[in-house]
Amino acid sequence: DAGITQSPRHKVTETGTPVTLRCHQTENHRYMYWYRQDPGHGLRLIHYSYGVKDTDKGEVSDGYSVSRSKTEDFLLTLESATSSQTSVYFCAISESMVWFEDTQYFGPGTRLTVL
Amino acid sequence: DQQVKQNSPSLSVQEGRISILNCDYTNSMFDYFLWYKKYPAEGPTFLISISSIKDKNEDGRFTVFLNKSAKHLSLHIVPSQPGDSAVYFCAAMDDKIIFGKGTRLHILP
Numbered sequence: 001d002a003g004i005t006q007s008p009r010h011k012v013t014e015t016g017t018p019v020t021l022r023c024h025q026t027e028n029h030r031y032m033y034w035y036r037q038d039p040g041h042g043l044r045l046i047h048y049s050y051g052v053k054d055t056d057k058g059e060v061s062d063g064y065s066v067s068r069s070k071t072e073d074f075l076l077t078l079e080s081a082t083s084s085q086t087s088v089y090f091c092a093i094s095e096s097m098v099w100f101e102d103t104q105y106f107g108p109g110t111r112l113t114v115l
Numbered sequence: 116d117q118q119v120k121q122n123s124p125s126l127s128v129q130e131g132r133i134s135i136l137n138c139d140y141t142n143s144m145f146d147y148f149l150w151y152k153k154y155p156a157e158g159p160t161f162l163i164s165i166s167s168i169k170d171k172n173e174d175g176r177f178t179v180f181l182n183k184s185a186k187h188l189s190l191h192i193v194p195s196q197p198g199d200s201a202v203y204f205c206a207a208m209d210d211k212i213i214f215g216k217g218t219r220l221h222i223l224p
Binding site: 044 | 211214217
């Protein structure tokens with residue numbers, strides 16, 4: 001299994017509070033991604049990173065920010081959590097953006113509940 | 116507007132029979148397709164992929180078929196086993212990866 005951990009694994013928070021989710025990898029992969037998974041929507045890309053300090057928006061980036069100060073860590077921040085951000089969040093990594101010889105490896109997920 | 120569609124939210128198949136999961140896409144620029152499998156409380160895991168230059172890729176019990184003219188791909192699992200019960204996500208790529216909503220496969224004893 002690829003070395004990807006997410007913390008926390010579960011979190012319950014209140015509307016309006018800031019929340020930071022951490023993704024940590026030991027594979028030295030260049031690319032890291034944050035997805036959210038919701039019933040009826042499948043996996044949707046929030047943000048991704050193609051290197052230290054290099055990030056870009058995905059399909060559902062509103063309300064989220066990310067930071068990558070080290071190759072191994074990719075942080076997802078909800079500046080002011082809302083109930084619509086209740087979801088399961090998955091981090092993923094890959095060596096390249098071209099997956100012909102590669103694939104994404106996913107972390108175990110973080111279940112976030114915003115009350 | 117969904118670019119990758121899995122129109123069957125769930126599918127039940129008898130153990131030992133063939134499971135066929137379907138996926139349709141709308142963007143003709145997609146050039147690579149993947150299937151992921153997901154168990155409850157775990158992250159998705161890569162299963163099998165196919166390039167748009169091929170129409171079939173096989174790996175053990177898993178075969179993916181691609182029909183570019185119909186913008187349709189399918190995953191065949193033969194024979195189906197109890198451990199195959201999971202949610203299966205179809206995904207397609209151009210410069211980014213887009214996932215379908217998933218199909219929950221139940222393998223019946």
